[in-house]
Amino acid sequence: MRGTLAIYHRELLILRKRFYRQLASMSVSPLLYLIAFGVGMGRDVRVGEHSYLEFLIPGLVAMNSMVQSFAIASEINIARFYWHIFEEFQAAPIRNIAYVTGEVMAGITRAIFATVIILIIAFLSGISLSYNLYFWLAVALNSFVFASLAVGLAMLVKSHSDQALLSNFFITPMAFLGGTFFPVDRMPEWVQKLLHILPLTHASKAIRAAAFGEKPDLLSYFLLAALGTALFILAFHWVNRARE
Amino acid sequence: MIRIENLAKRYKQNEALRGVTLNVGEGELFAYLGPNGSGKTTTIKILTGLAVPSSGDAWLHGFHIEKDSLLAKRQCGLVPQNINLDHELTVHENLDLHGKLFQMPRKERLARISELLEYVDLSNRKDSPVKQLSGGMRRRVMIARALMHSPRILFLDEPTAGLDPAIRRRIWSLVKKIQQAGATIFLTTHYIEEAEFLAERVAFLDEGKLVAIDTPRNLMNGLGGWALDRIVDGGMETSYFPDREEANRHIGLTEGSFSVRRVNLEDVFISLTGKKVLP
Numbered sequence: 278m279r280g281t282l283a284i285y286h287r288e289l290l291i292l293r294k295r296f297y298r299q300l301a302s303m304s305v306s307p308l309l310y311l312i313a314f315g316v317g318m319g320r321d322v323r324v325g326e327h328s329y330l331e332f333l334i335p336g337l338v339a340m341n342s343m344v345q346s347f348a349i350a351s352e353i354n355i356a357r358f359y360w361h362i363f364e365e366f367q368a369a370p371i372r373n374i375a376y377v378t379g380e381v382m383a384g385i386t387r388a389i390f391a392t393v394i395i396l397i398i399a400f401l402s403g404i405s406l407s408y409n410l411y412f413w414l415a416v417a418l419n420s421f422v423f424a425s426l427a428v429g430l431a432m433l434v435k436s437h438s439d440q441a442l443l444s445n446f447f448i449t450p451m452a453f454l455g456g457t458f459f460p461v462d463r464m465p466e467w468v469q470k471l472l473h474i475l476p477l478t479h480a481s482k483a484i485r486a487a488a489f490g491e492k493p494d495l496l497s498y499f500l501l502a503a504l505g506t507a508l509f510i511l512a513f514h515w516v517n518r519a520r521e
Numbered sequence: 522m523i524r525i526e527n528l529a530k531r532y533k534q535n536e537a538l539r540g541v542t543l544n545v546g547e548g549e550l551f552a553y554l555g556p557n558g559s560g561k562t563t564t565i566k567i568l569t570g571l572a573v574p575s576s577g578d579a580w581l582h583g584f585h586i587e588k589d590s591l592l593a594k595r596q597c598g599l600v601p602q603n604i605n606l607d608h609e610l611t612v613h614e615n616l617d618l619h620g621k622l623f624q625m626p627r628k629e630r631l632a633r634i635s636e637l638l639e640y641v642d643l644s645n646r647k648d649s650p651v652k653q654l655s656g657g658m659r660r661r662v663m664i665a666r667a668l669m670h671s672p673r674i675l676f677l678d679e680p681t682a683g684l685d686p687a688i689r690r691r692i693w694s695l696v697k698k699i700q701q702a703g704a705t706i707f708l709t710t711h712y713i714e715e716a717e718f719l720a721e722r723v724a725f726l727d728e729g730k731l732v733a734i735d736t737p738r739n740l741m742n743g744l745g746g747w748a749l750d751r752i753v754d755g756g757m758e759t760s761y762f763p764d765r766e767e768a769n770r771h772i773g774l775t776e777g778s779f780s781v782r783r784v785n786l787e788d789v790f791i792s793l794t795g796k797k798v799l800p
Contacts, residue, residue, distance in 0.1 A: 283621035287607070290618075294609050361605035368569045369622035370594040521532075521572035 280371030284379025285386075288352070292387065303345060303391045307337045308398060314458055324460055327489065334399045334406060335485035336457035339419055341395055342388035343455075343477055346420035347448055349384040350427035354440050357431070363519075373516040377428050381509065384424025385417060392416050411498075412487035418501035419480035423448075425505055429512035432519040456481035476504055522547040522674060522705045523568070528577035530563050530729075537563040539729040540577065545707060545722075547673075550700045552720030553709040554786065556796060560729040561709035562602060565678045568707075569599045582673050595623070597674040598667030602682060604659050608652040612643060612662050615651060616669055623670035630669075637665040641695060657688035664695060668704075675699060677708045681715060693719060713787045723786060727794045741784045748788055751779045759788065 292299060314333060322329040357363040366376055396408065426447075434440050455477025461469055472478045479497035486493055523545035530538040538560040545551040553561050566572035568579055570590055579586045584593040606615050613634055620630035638644045641661040651659060660680060667675060677696065681689040689712075696719055700706050710716055716723050717737050724734040733740060745761035747768045752758075761784060762768040768781045791797060 279624045280622065283618060286621060287618050290614060291607070291609060360608060361601065361603045362607055364571055364599075364601055364603075364605050365619065366622065367571050368594060368597075368599045369619075370591040370624075371622060372591070520570070521566060 278375070280369070280375030281379040281382070283369075283371070284366065284376055285382045288349070288380065288383030289386065291352070292383075292390075299387075299390075300394070303341070303394050304398070306344075307341055307395045310337055310458075311398065311402065330402065330404055331406065331489075332460070332485070333458065334395065334404055335412075335488040336481050338392050338395050338416060338488075339455065339477055339481040339484045340452045340457045341391045342416050342420045343423045343480065344448060344452065345391040346384035346388040346422075346424040347427045347444070348387065349380055349424055350431040350440060350443070351437075353380060353428065353431035354434065354437055358437060367520065374513055377425075377509065377512045377516055380428045381421065381424040381512070384427055385420040388416065388420030388424070389413075406488040407490040409487055409490070411493045412484060414498065415480060415483035415487055415501070418498060418505060419476070419484070421505035422476050422480075422501055422508060425508035425512050429508055429515045432512070432515035451475050451477045454478075456485075476501060522549070522582055523551075523707060524580040525564075525568075526578045528564065528567060528579055529575050530560070530567060530572065531575045537729055538567070538574075541726070541729075541731050543724055543731060543734060545705060547705055548700065548703055550696070550706045550719055550721050551708065552716035552723045553707065553726060554711065554713070554716045554723055554790070555709075555726035556711060559726040561711075561726055562678055563729075564726075565599070565601075565676050565707070565709060569597055569676055570594050595670070596672060597676055598670065598672035599676045600660075600663045600667045600678065600680055602678040604656075604663065606651045606659060606662060606666070609650065611648050611650050612638070612654070613647045615662060616666050619666045619669045625670060633669055633671075637668055640668075640698075641665045657684055657691065660684065660688075660692060661695065664692075664699075668699065672704065674705045674707060677706065679709055679711070681710070681712065689715070713785055713790075717786055725790055725793060727790075727796065732793045733789065737786060740786060740789045744784045744788055744792055746784055747781060748784045749779060749781050759791075761788070761792075 311333065316330070324332040353363070399406065430443055431440070434443065454472055455475045456472070457477070461472050461478055464472065479500050482494060483497040525541055525543050528538055528541045541564065553564065555561050563572060567574045568581065568586060570586065581593045582596040584596060586593045607618070610618070616634045616637065617630055620633065625633070638647055641664060643658060643661055643665070646654060646658065651662065654662065680696070681692050684692065693715065696706060696708070708719065720737060722735065723737050723740060725732045745763045747762045747765050749760045749762065749768045749771055750757055760771065762771065765781060772779055772781070787797065
């Protein structure tokens with residue numbers, strides 16, 4: 278447990294040192310999406326009973342929590358390949374599971390921080406949604422999935438450029454196709470089936486339903502929890518294999 | 522204190538370490554000498570848990586490095602070749618993080634940080650971000666960090682690589698001080714004078730194999746103690762003699778440029794492997 282807290286504390290310290298930079302980077306892209314898609318293109322668009330802006334906010338929460346929790350992969354890579362700090366963790370008497378847990382907790386924290394920023398932007402834009410327990414549970418599960426994926430992949434890649442490639446192939450397509458900007462149920466059935474393979478589609482669905490005060494689809498929560506657990510176990514195995 | 526038996530490491534086609542066996546006693550300052558790529562860092566990486574051995578065993582203070590890895594890690598402090606400090610954090614934060622990783626209580630951590638910063642003469646830089654420190658200072662912070670949890674064994678992997686001679690000597694006196702405080706020190710280096718000055722015993726490593734292990738004095742005496750360097754046909758030729766008088770007598774029989782000097786560990790390494798430690 279102390280090992281986990283040491284790793285987590287280190288990541289929080291780094292986050293604190295870069296607070297203003299992080300705040301700016303976490304705010305810029307949701308703000309741009311809101312202006313471009315929400316205010317610009319979607320001003321007169323309605324999705325069911327909701328304005329497009331109301332529809333977009335939960336999607337942005339899902340997308341940004343994914344991006345920010347996955348971003349710890351870059352931090353781990355910098356620690357591994359550039360600063361060599363990962364060696365300090367490897368030489369310490371802590372179990373690999375403590376390392377993975379600490380990093381995943383840091384990823385979830387980043388995601389929650391990013392979510393709070395979007396909610397502040399939404400509040401300032403006059404959007405009022407329901408931020409209940411199911412909403413936060415869905416955000417936490419979504420970040421659990423992508424933080425675990427980030428730790429695992431960070432152990433597999435051999436360089437920074439590999440890492441960028443993974444982001445381009447996994448994260449960017451998911452950000453656009455995972456129900457962030459458009460309702461998946463308006464797509465042809467076969468596309469819907471395909472998009473439901475993506476964890477972000479389930480996260481967007483769950484976060485949006487909770488934000489609209491609708492009954493939660495527990496299957497999405499279950500799938501995210503199961504996938505997160507599987508990726509966490511894989512991350513643990515890949516950390517074991519990261520030793521030379 | 523350190524027991525290594527038949528340790529080997531293979532990276533795909535490359536055999537980095539080929540069945541090394543050695544023992545290092547408690548409180549000993551042991552130098553592991555060899556050219557780049559001879560397997561020095563690989564040995565340290567295996568002993569400190571950064572790499573997995575392909576075969577063989579090793580124990581640190583009686584704890585097997587793989588079977589009792591957490592206990593084995595508690596016995597040792599590591600100063601790796603690369604500066605691996607958190608550059609964005611301060612000196613204090615780096616040491617504190619290390620203490621947390623080794624599960625030290627807060628009070629103990631704070632006391633130890635003050636003590637160690639005084640020890641490495643960096644008390645006035647406690648709150649400086651690491652990125653603002655010079656290379657020598659960073660190296661001293663790394664030594665202080667490795668000592669945070671009071672390890673019995675300290676692994677120093679090329680601790681003075683890239684440092685200027687004045688700072689190198691400062692690190693040497695620090696290393697001596699640590700040994701005098703009771704720690705066992707396992708030092709890798711390719712600086713001959715570093716091994717000669719610091720080590721009680723030296724092991725030569727070449728292409729992953731141990732080629733000699735003894736005290737520096739015994740190794741050098743084995744060659745005769747004195748060397749006569751001569752320039753012959755544009756190349757250097759060295760002959761060895763048991764004493765200076767005999768070397769001087771030989772000068773009378775020789776033509777060309779020459780010099781008489783004491784044998785050093787480089788001579789021993791060349792005589793054993795035909796190669797220089799530092800090409």
